Amino acid sequence: MTDAVILFVDDEIGFVEAMAKRLSRRGMRVHKAFDGYAAMDLLARQADVDVVVLDMKMPGRDGLSVLKDIRRDHPLVEVVMLTGHGTVESAIEGMQAGAYDYLLKPCDLEELTDRIRGAVSLKREQEGKAVAERVHGIACSRP
Amino acid sequence: MQDRNKLSYDKLSRNIALAVITVSFAPLILVGGLIFNQFSSIYREKVYAHLVEVVDKHKETIDTFLREKLYEVQYLNKAYSYGQLTDPEFLDKTLRGMQQQYGRIFVDLGVIDEFGRQVAYAGPFDLLGADYSQADWYLDSRDKVSAISDVFLGLRRSPHFIIAINNFTDGRPWTLRATIDFLSFSNLVENIRIGETGYAYILNREGVFQTKTPVGRSGEFVLTPVKAILPQSSGGGDVSVNRSEGSDGEIYIKVSSPLKGGDWKLVYQQKWNDAFSAMIRSELFTLAIFLLGGFGIVAMAVIISRKLVARFRLIDNETELMNRQMVETGKLASIGELAAGIAHEINNPVAIMIEEAGWVGDLLEDERKDFSCSDEVRRALNQVRVQGGRCRDITHKLLSFARQTDPSVSNVSLSSLIGEVVNLSMQQARFAKVSFDLDLPPELPPVRAALSELQQVFLNLINNSIQAMEAEGGVLTLSCGGDGPWAVVVVQDTGPGIPAANLGRIFDPFFTTKPVGKGSGLGLSICFGIIHRMGGEIDVESSVGNGARFTIRLPFVQQPQHVEQTKEVVHD
Numbered sequence: 001m002t003d004a005v006i007l008f009v010d011d012e013i014g015f016v017e018a019m020a021k022r023l024s025r026r027g028m029r030v031h032k033a034f035d036g037y038a039a040m041d042l043l044a045r046q047a048d049v050d051v052v053v054l055d056m057k058m059p060g061r062d063g064l065s066v067l068k069d070i071r072r073d074h075p076l077v078e079v080v081m082l083t084g085h086g087t088v089e090s091a092i093e094g095m096q097a098g099a100y101d102y103l104l105k106p107c108d109l110e111e112l113t114d115r116i117r118g119a120v121s122l123k124r125e126q127e128g129k130a131v132a133e134r135v136h137g138i139a140c141s142r143p
Numbered sequence: 144m145q146d147r148n149k150l151s152y153d154k155l156s157r158n159i160a161l162a163v164i165t166v167s168f169a170p171l172i173l174v175g176g177l178i179f180n181q182f183s184s185i186y187r188e189k190v191y192a193h194l195v196e197v198v199d200k201h202k203e204t205i206d207t208f209l210r211e212k213l214y215e216v217q218y219l220n221k222a223y224s225y226g227q228l229t230d231p232e233f234l235d236k237t238l239r240g241m242q243q244q245y246g247r248i249f250v251d252l253g254v255i256d257e258f259g260r261q262v263a264y265a266g267p268f269d270l271l272g273a274d275y276s277q278a279d280w281y282l283d284s285r286d287k288v289s290a291i292s293d294v295f296l297g298l299r300r301s302p303h304f305i306i307a308i309n310n311f312t313d314g315r316p317w318t319l320r321a322t323i324d325f326l327s328f329s330n331l332v333e334n335i336r337i338g339e340t341g342y343a344y345i346l347n348r349e350g351v352f353q354t355k356t357p358v359g360r361s362g363e364f365v366l367t368p369v370k371a372i373l374p375q376s377s378g379g380g381d382v383s384v385n386r387s388e389g390s391d392g393e394i395y396i397k398v399s400s401p402l403k404g405g406d407w408k409l410v411y412q413q414k415w416n417d418a419f420s421a422m423i424r425s426e427l428f429t430l431a432i433f434l435l436g437g438f439g440i441v442a443m444a445v446i447i448s449r450k451l452v453a454r455f456r457l458i459d460n461e462t463e464l465m466n467r468q469m470v471e472t473g474k475l476a477s478i479g480e481l482a483a484g485i486a487h488e489i490n491n492p493v494a495i496m497i498e499e500a501g502w503v504g505d506l507l508e509d510e511r512k513d514f515s516c517s518d519e520v521r522r523a524l525n526q527v528r529v530q531g532g533r534c535r536d537i538t539h540k541l542l543s544f545a546r547q548t549d550p551s552v553s554n555v556s557l558s559s560l561i562g563e564v565v566n567l568s569m570q571q572a573r574f575a576k577v578s579f580d581l582d583l584p585p586e587l588p589p590v591r592a593a594l595s596e597l598q599q600v601f602l603n604l605i606n607n608s609i610q611a612m613e614a615e616g617g618v619l620t621l622s623c624g625g626d627g628p629w630a631v632v633v634v635q636d637t638g639p640g641i642p643a644a645n646l647g648r649i650f651d652p653f654f655t656t657k658p659v660g661k662g663s664g665l666g667l668s669i670c671f672g673i674i675h676r677m678g679g680e681i682d683v684e685s686s687v688g689n690g691a692r693f694t695i696r697l698p699f700v701q702q703p704q705h706v707e708q709t710k711e712v713v714h715d
Binding site: 106 | 531
């Protein structure tokens with residue numbers, strides 16, 4: 001579990017800093033981004049990110065569009081949504097767009113770490129499958 | 144403001160009344176006046192025509208009478224010689240024969256010689272030898288073959304008139320005279336009586352009465368014609384009709400016709416009012432009807448306009464109230480939005496606070512219990528976490544309540560919904576010393592409803608009950624259960640109860656017993672509307688002193704397999 005790499009995206013800098021510290025202390029490596037563009041830049045540079053914790057409501061670019069870009073460009077990266085909205089609509093939309101799960105803001109740290117762990121293990125599984133497929137592909141391609 | 148409104152309403156009322164009165168009266172007056180005018184002119188003509196006819200007929204009768212008498216006397220004159228007629232016995236016999244034949248119209252007969260002396264006489268008076276040489280009638284008749292005298296008293300001192308026939312025998316003129324009884328003549332005229340004052344009489348050229356003067360009227364009564372009404376040419380011959388003023392100041396109709404070749408004049412007079420009494424009666428009657436009808440119209444116009452305006456006023460007031468309610472509702476909605484916005488904004492700082500406190504806690508764990516007050520710091524951190532959590536709960540609740548604009552119908556669990564609403568009302572209940580007694584079985588099947596609307600219904604009911612018990616506290620019992628296909632929710636309080644008089648009206652819009660400005664009177668009517676839209680029922684039982692009990696029945700959702708899914712939606 002110690003090698004989980006997380007990208008925390010939220011426009012509330014204080015929240016991101018505090019969360020990053022707490023999650024780091026729980027053995028995760030945390031990258032920080034304060035808006036959608038920075039998040040996409042960072043993902044492009046850091047190939048080792050496992051899970052993105054994404055705020056839905058951000059100035060500039062909202063979470064949902066960022067989520068869709070992530071699913072397109074980095075299909076293996078899992079996304080946990082943080083929504084401050086009282087509404088379920090955006091969460092449901094997010095789930096339909098391929099997010100791993102959603103959490104209501106302000107969230108419980110334990111809950112968040114649980115979800116992250118779940119997401120990480122899912123990602124590992126998917127990666128394993130992908131590797132196996134690749135290996136299988138390589139094996140098959142050799143006559 | 145109020146005064147100005149009142150003034151404008153009064154003005155409106157007045158205008159309506161005036162319009163109605165004008166529109167009603169104008170045709171009434173026009174048509175009534177036209178008909179009345181036609182009627183009176185026709186009636187007047189008929190009256191004149193009738194009078195003219197009467198007078199004309201009587202004139203004929205009188206003329207005929209006089210002519211007949213004249214002929215009869217002339218017959219005597221022609222039939223018998225001077226010698227026969229001057230024989231007293233023969234004359235007496237002749238008079239008796241005439242009286243037998245014609246009645247006692249001929250009073251006496253006499254023969255007068257060329258010197259005016261009566262040489263023969265038959266009759267009741269002793270007039271033999273009377274000298275008529277200076278008598279007016281004798282002098283008048285000298286140069287005529289025959290003459291009828293005016294009425295005079297003569298030697299016998301009683302009214303009579305004389306028919307005189309002149310003749311010649313052996314170159315000497317003589318005259319046969321006959322006296323006509325005045326009574327039988329004047330009866331011919333006096334019989335003409337119409338109405339109360341209609342009266343006929345005969346005047347001679349000098350205006351002296353030839354018949355009895357009208358009863359109770361002295362000789363000096365004079366009629367002065369003021370207006371010739373019609374010189375009756377059609378049928379009436381030379382009858383003339385005048386409107387005259389009597390010397391007693393009254394207005395008279397005078398109808399006159401010449402008699403006896405213009406020597407006499409037959410006059411009929413009648414008081415104007417008497418002649419037209421029927422018309423005057425109908426005039427008065429019409430006037431009375433007009434006045435009564437007019438009064439009725441005015442009264443109705445005033446009453447109707449007042450009623451109308453009162454109704455306008457009521458409607459205006461209701462509209463105004465409604466507008467105020469709309470503003471109020473809008474205000475509530477914006478307060479809800481504001482609350483949601485604030486809750487959002489507060490969420491983030493609260494989250495940061497909680498996380499920072501958590502971070503400090505994490506750090507403290509690394510430091511172990513190295514410094515003296517570490518326990519106290521840990522307790523304080525915990526407190527920050529706990530209170531932050533409370534803030535978070537509150538903002539979550541606010542958010543879920545402010546989400547009222549969502550009218551979408553879903554399956555709702557009554558128990559959890561009522562539980563939520565009760566939580567919102569806890570604070571208010573504590574102030575009012577109201578305790579809750581809840582019986583909310585969570586396994587109850589869901590009902591189909593718009594969540595926010597049902598929230599509003601129960602919030603209203605619970606707030607009403609709490610406010611009712613505000614004075615001395617009490618117990619608010621909330622229970623839900625099932626009754627066949629119905630979910631039944633009972634909201635019961637131990638408040639002062641609702642008087643029977645108000646019980647029938649509490650679901651009416653704008654009915655409120657709260658002081659002005661406190662309650663809108665819309666709460667229960669909104670509840671009623673919502674519940675009925677959902678196909679349910681709401682009713683109330685209450686009596687003074689025994690609290691109030693609201694019972695709501697809502698249909699359960701038919702398919703029980705959706706229960707699980709529903710619960711998830713409710714908790715979002």
